[in-house]
Amino acid sequence: MGNLWNNYYEAVAVILFGIGFTALLLHRNMIKKIIGFNIMDTAVYLFLAAKGYIAGRVAPVPDGPDASRLVEDYINPVPSGLVLTGIVVSVSVTAVMLALTIRLYRRYHTLDIDRITMLVKREKFKE
Amino acid sequence: MDIVRNFPLFNIVMCLMCGVVSSVFGAKQAKRLSLFLIGAVFFMNIAVLAFVAKEGQYTYMMGHFPAPWGNEIRVGMLEAVIAVFFCAIMFLSVLGGEHYIALDIEDAKSNLYFTMIDLMLASLLALIYTNDLFTAYVFVEINTIAAGALIMSRSNGHTLVAAAKYMIMSLVGSGLLLIGIAILYDVTGHLLMVDIHRRVEVLSRTGNYQLPLTVAMGLISVGLAIKSALFPFHSWLPDAYSYSTPSSSGILSSLVSKGYIFLLFKVFYRVFGFEFILDHKVTNILFFFGVAGMIAGSVMAIYQTDMRRLIAFSSVAQIGYIYMGIGLSVSMGTVAAIFHIMSHAASKSMLFIAAKGLSDVSGDSKEFSGLKGAGYRNRLAGIAFLVGAFSMVGIPLLAGFTSKVYFAEAALTASDIKMEVAMVALAISTILNAVYFIRAVIIIYTPHKYTDFDQSTYRAPKTMEIALLCFILLNIFLGTWSNLIEGAIQTGLGTFS
Numbered sequence: 001m002g003n004l005w006n007n008y009y010e011a012v013a014v015i016l017f018g019i020g021f022t023a024l025l026l027h028r029n030m031i032k033k034i035i036g037f038n039i040m041d042t043a044v045y046l047f048l049a050a051k052g053y054i055a056g057r058v059a060p061v062p063d064g065p066d067a068s069r070l071v072e073d074y075i076n077p078v079p080s081g082l083v084l085t086g087i088v089v090s091v092s093v094t095a096v097m098l099a100l101t102i103r104l105y106r107r108y109h110t111l112d113i114d115r116i117t118m119l120v121k122r123e124k125f126k127e
Numbered sequence: 128m129d130i131v132r133n134f135p136l137f138n139i140v141m142c143l144m145c146g147v148v149s150s151v152f153g154a155k156q157a158k159r160l161s162l163f164l165i166g167a168v169f170f171m172n173i174a175v176l177a178f179v180a181k182e183g184q185y186t187y188m189m190g191h192f193p194a195p196w197g198n199e200i201r202v203g204m205l206e207a208v209i210a211v212f213f214c215a216i217m218f219l220s221v222l223g224g225e226h227y228i229a230l231d232i233e234d235a236k237s238n239l240y241f242t243m244i245d246l247m248l249a250s251l252l253a254l255i256y257t258n259d260l261f262t263a264y265v266f267v268e269i270n271t272i273a274a275g276a277l278i279m280s281r282s283n284g285h286t287l288v289a290a291a292k293y294m295i296m297s298l299v300g301s302g303l304l305l306i307g308i309a310i311l312y313d314v315t316g317h318l319l320m321v322d323i324h325r326r327v328e329v330l331s332r333t334g335n336y337q338l339p340l341t342v343a344m345g346l347i348s349v350g351l352a353i354k355s356a357l358f359p360f361h362s363w364l365p366d367a368y369s370y371s372t373p374s375s376s377g378i379l380s381s382l383v384s385k386g387y388i389f390l391l392f393k394v395f396y397r398v399f400g401f402e403f404i405l406d407h408k409v410t411n412i413l414f415f416f417g418v419a420g421m422i423a424g425s426v427m428a429i430y431q432t433d434m435r436r437l438i439a440f441s442s443v444a445q446i447g448y449i450y451m452g453i454g455l456s457v458s459m460g461t462v463a464a465i466f467h468i469m470s471h472a473a474s475k476s477m478l479f480i481a482a483k484g485l486s487d488v489s490g491d492s493k494e495f496s497g498l499k500g501a502g503y504r505n506r507l508a509g510i511a512f513l514v515g516a517f518s519m520v521g522i523p524l525l526a527g528f529t530s531k532v533y534f535a536e537a538a539l540t541a542s543d544i545k546m547e548v549a550m551v552a553l554a555i556s557t558i559l560n561a562v563y564f565i566r567a568v569i570i571i572y573t574p575h576k577y578t579d580f581d582q583s584t585y586r587a588p589k590t591m592e593i594a595l596l597c598f599i600l601l602n603i604f605l606g607t608w609s610n611l612i613e614g615a616i617q618t619g620l621g622t623f624s
Binding site for chain 2: 020024030037047051078104108116120
């Protein structure tokens with residue numbers, strides 16, 4: 001339990017990951033699936049950011065009044081870079097998913113993926 | 128000759144650039160650019176292969192930041208062979224289905240199809256060559272987006288739903304992959320594969336952090352298994368493969384899933400080290416699911432009445448073979464798995480394109496009942512389907528036979544229980560393959576008077592005929608000259624870790 005309390009950022013990140021993962025996998029509504037996907041990815045970013053943070057240090061921007069700081073005064077910059085890259089990736093995937101959802105909705109007037117699957121099965125496949 | 132060292136990175140950048148440029152081109156120019164690009168990448172990778180064969184493997188530093196800080200590309204024999212082969216398959220798939228891309232996709236958007244092809248090639252090359260796990264993740268996502276777009280490019284209800292299912296399963300997979308990589312980074316403090324490997328070795332010696340490492344390994348394996356449609360995760364596959372345009376089906380079945388499997392090889396050999404993988408019994412789990420996939424995929428294929436769904440379900444079985452090969456946990460098994468990646472790619476994309484050629488002369492029917500005698504109406508497509516089917520069943524002189532021989536050889540060197548299971552599964556799966564493929568071949572060669580079709584006016588698209596001929600030759604080449612390729616894989620794998 002002690003470990004869990006000390007690493008509460010990571011614990012929360014993993015719980016969020018689980019919530020997002022189940023939402024993405026089990027919800028029938030496309031929009032809720034996309035929200036789930038975003039929660040899942042954000043949880044990973046929280047995890048990375050928490051792991052990169054070192055208590056009492058500052059962001060690695062050697063500029064301004066803090067220009068005289070040493071390397072030992074900065075947090076690990078790599079996870080921040082990873083988070084930024086990851087955000088870009090998840091934004092683009094979200095955009096693709098939303099575009100797909102719009103097209104599905106225009107065609108079938110519902111967001112429920114099970115219902116859409118059913119409607120599609122009834123529709124004869126035409127070349 | 129030193130300029131050849133730059134080719135892998137140059138190729139990736141070139142593909143990305145061409146993808147961007149294609150978006151403002153017309154459909155024709157975009158197609159030409161795409162084909163030219165794939166051809167150029169093919170020849171450049173042959174040069175890389177020759178260079179690596181002579182000079183040995185090398186790592187390519189990017190941005191003048193040395194190893195633990197900067198990003199790296201690693202080029203070895205295995206990577207070069209796979210890259211050359213992927214380019215060849217991609218070129219033939221695009222060429223073979225080129226006629227149908229124009230028919231299936233709205234004119235105003237067909238240049239975007241080729242944008243996606245370029246991005247797909249970029250991501251595949253990056254997955255093959257990268258030495259950095261996070262770069263691999265980013266390109267996995269690019270690959271997912273491009274693959275989703277390739278599926279939904281043919282705009283009808285079926286492909287939209289197939290693309291939605293594909294994207295959802297893929298996102299689940301890449302989420303697991305991402306958190307796996309995040310945990311791995313936190314435990315080891317590195318993202319470059321070689322450095323992670325060094326840390327993992329130290330940790331295994333001291334016995335620290337074994338649980339997080341196991342979790343990370345499990346997450347990455349499951350994530351990549353979902354993305355490559357290993358048996359229980361195959362639900363998205365049949366729809367995605369069978370409703371999209373033939374080029375897309377060919378590329379998806381033979382390259383997209385294989386790119387992820389190749390990444391999994393890299394994770395096993397270069398990141399964790401095969402010893403670590405064996406210690407943690409990951410391969411046993413993959414073996415189990417691989418064997419299950421071999422049988423289940425074939426059984427499901429038997430029940431299909433739609434030609435292209437049959438081929439799609441056969442893919443599930445073939446992915447099972449590949450995982451079974453990894454699961455044998457001997458080096459020969461991995462060689463067989465890599466060889467099967469190639470032989471399956473060569474046969475499956477040919478089958479998809481040939482199936483389209485056959486249904487073309489049968490009033491666009493895909494059901495077997497409508498395909499009677501199609502092999503006589505479109506002879507080359509019929510022969511190509513025959514060769515592909517025989518190759519998948521495992522008739523000698525064709526690619527599929529050789530990979531089955533390698534699997535059997537590998538099984539002989541594995542542990543007793545695995546040997547028995549693998550042999551029995553191979554036998555059963557071969558019989559099942561024969562059941563559905565031979566049935567399909569018999570149907571397309573049953574003489575049948577087809578009234579709605581005029582042989583004298585029908586001309587098969589030239590590009591498709593050329594592509595099918597090349598595919599047939601490629602299959603025979605893989606089947607008869609397999610020693611050459613197996614040798615290259617062996618040397619490549621020897622220096623892989």
